[in-house]
Amino acid sequence: MVSLLPLRLEGAALVRRGRTLVGPIDLDLPAGDVTAVIGPNGSGKTSLLRMMHGLQPARGRIRWSVPEAEARQRQAFVFQRPIVLRRSVAANLAYPLRLRGVPREEARARADEQARRFDLTTLLTQPAPSLSGGELQRLALARALITEPELLFADEPCAALDGRATRAVETHLARAASRTTLVLATHDMGQARRIATRVIFLLHGRVHETGPADAFFSDPQTEAARAFLRGDIVE
Amino acid sequence: MDDLLAGFAAAFRLIVTLDAELIEITLLSLRVTLTAVAIACLIGLPLGAWLAVRRFRFRRTVIATLNALIGLPPVVVGLVVYLMLSRSGPFGVLDLLFTPTAMIVAQVVIVTPLVASIAHQAMRELWAEYHDLLISMGASRWQRMATLILDGRRALLTAALAGFGRAIGEVGAIMIVGGNIDGATRVLTTAIALETGRGDFALALGLGIVLIALALIVSGASHWAMRTERHGRW
Numbered sequence A: 001m002v003s004l005l006p007l008r009l010e011g012a013a014l015v016r017r018g019r020t021l022v023g024p025i026d027l028d029l030p031a032g033d034v035t036a037v038i039g040p041n042g043s044g045k046t047s048l049l050r051m052m053h054g055l056q057p058a059r060g061r062i063r064w065s066v067p068e069a070e071a072r073q074r075q076a077f078v079f080q081r082p083i084v085l086r087r088s089v090a091a092n093l094a095y096p097l098r099l100r101g102v103p104r105e106e107a108r109a110r111a112d113e114q115a116r117r118f119d120l121t122t123l124l125t126q127p128a129p130s131l132s133g134g135e136l137q138r139l140a141l142a143r144a145l146i147t148e149p150e151l152l153f154a155d156e157p158c159a160a161l162d163g164r165a166t167r168a169v170e171t172h173l174a175r176a177a178s179r180t181t182l183v184l185a186t187h188d189m190g191q192a193r194r195i196a197t198r199v200i201f202l203l204h205g206r207v208h209e210t211g212p213a214d215a216f217f218s219d220p221q222t223e224a225a226r227a228f229l230r231g232d233i234v235e
Numbered sequence B: 001m002d003d004l005l006a007g008f009a010a011a012f013r014l015i016v017t018l019d020a021e022l023i024e025i026t027l028l029s030l031r032v033t034l035t036a037v038a039i040a041c042l043i044g045l046p047l048g049a050w051l052a053v054r055r056f057r058f059r060r061t062v063i064a065t066l067n068a069l070i071g072l073p074p075v076v077v078g079l080v081v082y083l084m085l086s087r088s089g090p091f092g093v094l095d096l097l098f099t100p101t102a103m104i105v106a107q108v109v110i111v112t113p114l115v116a117s118i119a120h121q122a123m124r125e126l127w128a129e130y131h132d133l134l135i136s137m138g139a140s141r142w143q144r145m146a147t148l149i150l151d152g153r154r155a156l157l158t159a160a161l162a163g164f165g166r167a168i169g170e171v172g173a174i175m176i177v178g179g180n181i182d183g184a185t186r187v188l189t190t191a192i193a194l195e196t197g198r199g200d201f202a203l204a205l206g207l208g209i210v211l212i213a214l215a216l217i218v219s220g221a222s223h224w225a226m227r228t229e230r231h232g233r234w
């Protein structure tokens, strides 16, 4: 199978009512990395992820190495605010498989197995909308990974979680990273340090600095990145 | 007051004696209306879902038209269907005038816009909620519609019930295209109109009570079905 990646952005930009919200951005996303997309609130993290995933019509070029319809089937997205179907947890887990034509019984079995991995077994028959914030995040991640995507976008998957739940999600992400290229928007620098191999630092909708995570955290090249890592307000 | 009491007495008598004519009329009412509502749902629910998930040029116009059609006076619908089905009309050869089928056709025309409009309203809200997820998962257009219809089934039941309520109580259109023929096209509403005209208020009221009971039973039964489903399926 031809790899989905690299994903190539050429002058990609998000423009609304004449105002450029994000971009233009030139970027290559190779296979295998865990990329942390960081930056202050409103710097364009969510928009960049949505644009790369093809959820947002954008200017410029966003190119996969396979046709777009196929590319969509091989990647997944975990939203900043989890979206669940008004169905049971089990049905939510099985849903992406059912969309791909996996028979009901098999989908059910794989959903059970995924629930076990993500500690959702006791919740399987619950209506998904009634779950707690942390449980919702876990369900969204488990559902996104059930199709074993080559590429996973996760938009602040730990934003609503306490320390223990955050660790649990990070463990799942780290495990997934052996098979899946990860793009992770986060404002948790500890998290970015722990799991990222590459960093994209956004400011005002533009890529301000990018590079290997080690280098970025130990020796940021720009004044804004240094200030951001110190926890100062970045203008 | 006496009329009202006599009405209840008549209704009671008709029901406990399982009056043959009452049963025939009631069954025909149910048959015509349930068939019409079923057809209206087959058209209206997918139409509502489709309007929710598809962006196209005249979408707003279609929705506005749909909403305007809800206000269509049933008598006028009856008249138009009558003209279509009459001997000299375009569908005259089918010989459908004054049959239950003609009544079903008229009711489908009356009820479909209502069902589609309520369905669209509900589907639109659900689509706003699901949009990013379904696009992200690469659901096809049919899969999107199926998901909306399945997950919005409670709201869609409301649409169907509204359609049923409108159809079962409708009299103008089916009077015109059905003709209120005894033993052939007489239903509860047309029978009530007839008995009231004749001055037999007791019988008219009796039929009216049966009509109301019917509406209550159907809506109660479907709500009950949804309740048990909610407890079972989740």
Ligand SMILES: Nc1ncnc2c1ncn2[C@@H]1O[C@H](COP(=O)(O)OP(=O)(O)OP(=O)(O)O)[C@@H](O)[C@H]1O
Pocket (backbone or CB within 6 Å): A016, A021, A022, A039, A040, A041, A042, A043, A044, A045, A046, A047, A048, A187
């Ligand atoms: N569809 C849209 N229409 C108008 N403005 C938008 C739209 N989407 C995003 N924006 C704006 O673009 C900017 C970037 O938003 P975005 O959600 O990408 O930021 P973010 O980095 O994810 O922020 P946060 O850390 O708060 O999640 C914001 O100013 C936002 O208001």
Ligand SMILES: [Mg+2]
Pocket (backbone or CB within 6 Å): A045, A046, A047, A080, A155
């Ligand atoms: Mg965001």
